[in-house]
Amino acid sequence: MREKADSDLVRRQNRLLLLEALRQNGPLARVELGRHTGLSPASITSISSQLIADGILEQVEAPALQPEMLHRRGRPLTQIDISGKxxxxxxxxxxxxxxxxxxxxxxxxxxxxxxxxxxxxxxxxxxxxxxxxxxxxxxxxxxxxxxxxxxxxxxxxxxxxxxxxxxxxxxxxxxxxxxxxxxxxxxxxxxxxxxxxxxxxxAEGLISTRQVQPRETTAVVFIGYGVGMGLIINGQVYHGPRGAAAEFGHMNHMPDGPLCRCGRRGCVEAYAADYSLLRWASGEAATRPPSVSSIPEAELRALEAAAARGEAPAREAYAKAGEALGFGFARIISILTPSRIILTGPGTRAMALISPHLERALAAGVVEELRRNVEIEVIPTDTxxxxxxxxxxxxxxxxxxxxxxxxxxxxxxxxxxxx
Ligand SMILES: [Zn+2]
Missing domain, CATH: 3.30.420.40 (ATPase, nucleotide binding domain)
Incomplete structure (x- = not known):
């Protein structure tokens, strides 16, 4: 009985290994599947046959782009892929x-x-x-x-x-x-x-489009209508026991700061989200409640233009956002030492205005020995x-x-x- 349970477990694990390799890499030849999974050619043949019989995988012809893609006997190379059906x-x-x-x-x-x-x-x-x-x-x-x-x-x-x-x-x-x-x-x-x-x-999307490497530890920070974070630890998104981990946007930046959409004061989001930038530039950060509707893009582009022209209230709004993000990143770096922090979302359009203040806060917030090993990068993901x-x-x-x-x-x- 025990032996049967063990062999079922191995069978499930091996099926999963093949599926993971194909999700991560797209269609692969059997020999490449062996390289990615570490399984023997005999195991690859047997597991892939089961998965093909189950209708989960299918054989496809590799696009013969180069002559070396042809099999030695002149036949096109067969690859295995997940079946759309x-x-x-x-x-x-x-x-x-x-x-x-x-x-x-x-x-x-x-x-x-x-x-x-x-x-x-x-x-x-x-x-x-x-x-x-x-x-x-x-x-x-x-x-x-x-x-x-x-x-x-x-x-x-x-x-x-x-x-x-x-x-x-x-x-x-x-x-x-x-x-x-x-x-x-x-x-x-x-x-x-x-x-x-x-x-x-x-964060899941960046993994599936291979913009994050296997086993990489990275914080993905979205800035735009809100501020959010997806935390990737060893190549896997960390959700926490109830799915609410890495609430970076609602981490406190300043006690008794401006009111945030979550109902508390001084969150990172209350400085770096789109509504926070407009509110700061208007001079009403201390009194105006956060907007409950989405902000038209034209209003944000006007704010970016005002800051680029050197108008002080607009520039100060981006300085406050950069500072809140920089001190927040400093804490993340101290706790997790990720290899990268990826910034994404429409708010990254204004990185030139935000970056100098973000860098200054980072330098003040974390020791240089930890800071220098982290790359801060913008990946403009589509909507x-x-x-x-x-x-x-x-x-x-x-x-x-x-x-x-x-x-x-x-x-x-x-x-x-x-x-
Ligand atoms: Zn909040």
Whole structure:
């Protein structure tokens, strides 16, 4: 009995190793799969055959771009890839003025999208999960995909999400707290559903697009409508036990500072988010409450132009933002000694205005011996990075929770048996 359990475990681990290598590298020849996983050619052949029989992997012909890509006998080289038909996943992005949905296939390619313009801000905490479930149901019906073909739904939201209870604990996208989301979706659609912070999903996206190296330790900091962080430790996004780790934006920068969207005072975000910059430049940082709606890009571009022209209030706003970020980074460096801190988001457009102040705060906040080993870098990710990262996170969960055991249909049978 024990031996059987051990061999099942090894089988699952090996299946997962192959899937991880293919997710990370794209299609690979068997010999390359061996190199990436450390498994023997015999194991690669046997595991990949099982996964192909399960409909999870498929054989593809390598694009013969160069003559050396041809097999010795002149046949095109065969590669193995994850099959697009193996499963579908749905990524959901909740923001202040809408619910964005993307349906992706088993390889992560987006096959359908829909954005429902609705004011999430005024949402009823008890009815919101049902609303999201209806939107997903409508998208699936439109493109005729049965819910049982969808292996997982993953949701990204700004603010604090509790992955254990599937609720949005607090988010600037909602006026009220504790919005239950995942439970209603699972109940109505019968699909596993999870919820996570959007900055963590940007970090997942950077890993899946190979902009972060395997085993790298990096802090990814988003600046824009808010300030968020995704922390990558040894190549994996660190979520913490309830999914709320690395809340950099709401770490205190200055006791009794300006009011933040989270309801407390002096958070990093209350200095470095877009609404904070405009508020500082207006001279009303101490009295004006944070904006609850999204700020039009034109207003921010006007502020950047004013600072570039040398107008003192605008320049001071960016100086305050740089200082808050710099002292925050100094603490992160002292605790984690990451190899890089990656800045991303629309706020990075003004890096030339922010950087000198950020560097000065860093120099004051952390010893040079630690500072010099950290690269601070801007990666201007596109607005779709949250969706890409959410899809990638959903597929990795499917690999671990379903494909390591067998094909999606098998999970379907298990669910039917339970019902
Ligand atoms: Zn805050």
């Amino acid at each position: 193996s499963a579908h996943v749905v990524a959901v992005k909740l923001s202040i003025d809408g619910i964005e949905l993307a349906l992706a296939d088993g390889r992560g390619d987006i096959v359908a999208r829909h954005t429902a313009r609705t004011s999430t801000y005024e949402a009823d905490p008890k009815a919101f999960g049902r609303l999201v479930a209806e939107e997903i149901g409508a998208l699936l019906a439109r493109i005729r995909i049965a819910a049982r073909r969808v292996a997982r739904i993953s949701i990204a939201v700004q603010g604090v999400a509790d992955s254990q209870t599937g609720t949005v604990v607090w988010s600037p996208a909602f006026r009220l707290r504790n919005i239950a989301v995942s439970g209603a979706i699972k109940e109505r659609l019968g699909i596993a559903c999870s919820i996570a912070n959007d900055a963590n999903m940007i 779709d990075m949250i969706i890409k990262g959410t899809i990638s996170q959903a597929l990795r969960s499917v690999d671990r929770e379903i494909f390591a055991y067998g094909p999606l249909q098998q999970r379907g049978r298990e669910l039917e048996n339970i019902a």
